[in-house]
Amino acid sequence: MAATVERRTWDVLVVLTAPPHTTDALTTVLRLAQAVLERERTIRVWACGYNTMLTQSSLGETKPADLRDPATPAPTAGALIRGLLTAYKGRFSWIVCTACSAERGARDHIAEVRLRSDARLAATVAAAHRTLYIGGA
Amino acid sequence: MTYLVIIDRGYRGSAEAQFFDALYGVEMLGDQLGGMDVVLRGTSVTAALAGAAPPPALQVGPTVLTTLADPRRSVGALVAKGAAVYVDEPGLAAFGLDRAPLLPGVTRLDTARLAARWGDYAGVWFL
C-alpha cells in the first residue's frame, strides 16, 4: 500500500513502546511534550503496546482512591492525555496503534485520540521533522 | 508471621501510577498478611533519606499533579506502625549517599546479611 501523504508536518513524533506502570517512560514523554508545547511547537505521540490501554474510556477520569487520602482525586493517565489534547488542540496529538489495541483488547478509546493502523507508521514518521523512538516493549 | 519484602526498583510509572507505588502497596496490604518488613535497594534507597524535600509537582497540560508517590512519607508510616525497614548500604553508596542521614527507625546495612534471617519470615517477596 502506498504511504499516505499527510498535509501537515509535525515538529516531533514520539513512538512510545515502553509499557506504562513499569518505568517512568510515559512520565518523561509527558514532560517533554509539555516543554515542546510551551515553545509553541507541535508534538504527536504514537502509543504502542500497553500504552494503548491508557486511553480507554472505561478507565474514567479518576484513579481508584488513595486510601490514605480518599478526598483527593488523582487523575487517570487518560485524563492527563485528554487534558493535553484539549489544552493544546491542533498542536498535540495522541495516536493509538490499532494493532496493539487489538492484541490487548483495548477498545472504546476516548474521543480525543486518533486510531491508526500500524500500516500507516511510515507515513506518520514521514509527517514529522523529528522522530523519537522509545523502545522497551 | 511477617513477610520480608524487597523493593529494588522504584519509579514504575510516576504519571500513571502516581501514589500507588510498591510502598503504598505495602502500607495497604501488609497488615492483611500479618505484617511486612521492608528492604530498600536499587533506586528505592532514597526512600530512606531524611531531610529530602517533598516530591515535586508535575505539570501535564492544565493539570498540576500533586498525587505522585512520596516514598519517604510511606517509610515513615511503616516505621510508625512497627515495620522493620532496612536500606541497603551498597545501594546508598552507589549514589554517593552511604553517609546520608536516614529517617528515624531505618536501619542501614548490607542487606544481603538479612538472608541469614529469611527463614524467620513467612515468605520473601521481591516486589
Place this chain on the structure above:
Amino acid sequence: MTQDLPAEQYLLVETRSGDTADRFLADAAALAGAGERVRLFLAADGVALGIRGVSAGLTRFLGAGGQAWIDEFTLAHRALHAAPLAPGLRTTGMGDLADWLLEPGTRVVWH
C-alpha cells in the same frame, strides 16, 4: 522522509542504567571521538550514571568531547540532590531538552 540527514548534532537520551546503558555511553563516546557534536541527557534511571565515580563510560564520553547534562526534575523527584555528581556534568531541565530536540539537524537517539 523528513528526518534530518546527515545529522549536524546528536542528542542522546539515557533513561536506563546497567550494562546496556554502559554500551550506550560507549556509543556516545565513539560518536564524540569521531568528531560528532554530541549532547547527552541523563534522566529517569539514567541519572545513576551521573553520580561521581560510577561511570567510566561517562568520563570517557566527556573526555572525547561530548557534553552531558542530568535532569533536575529526576534529581528532585528521587531525592538525589545530596548525591555527588560527576565532574563536567551539568544540571538542566526538560526545556533545554526540548530546545535541543527542536534544533534543525538534530538526530535524537533514546535509550
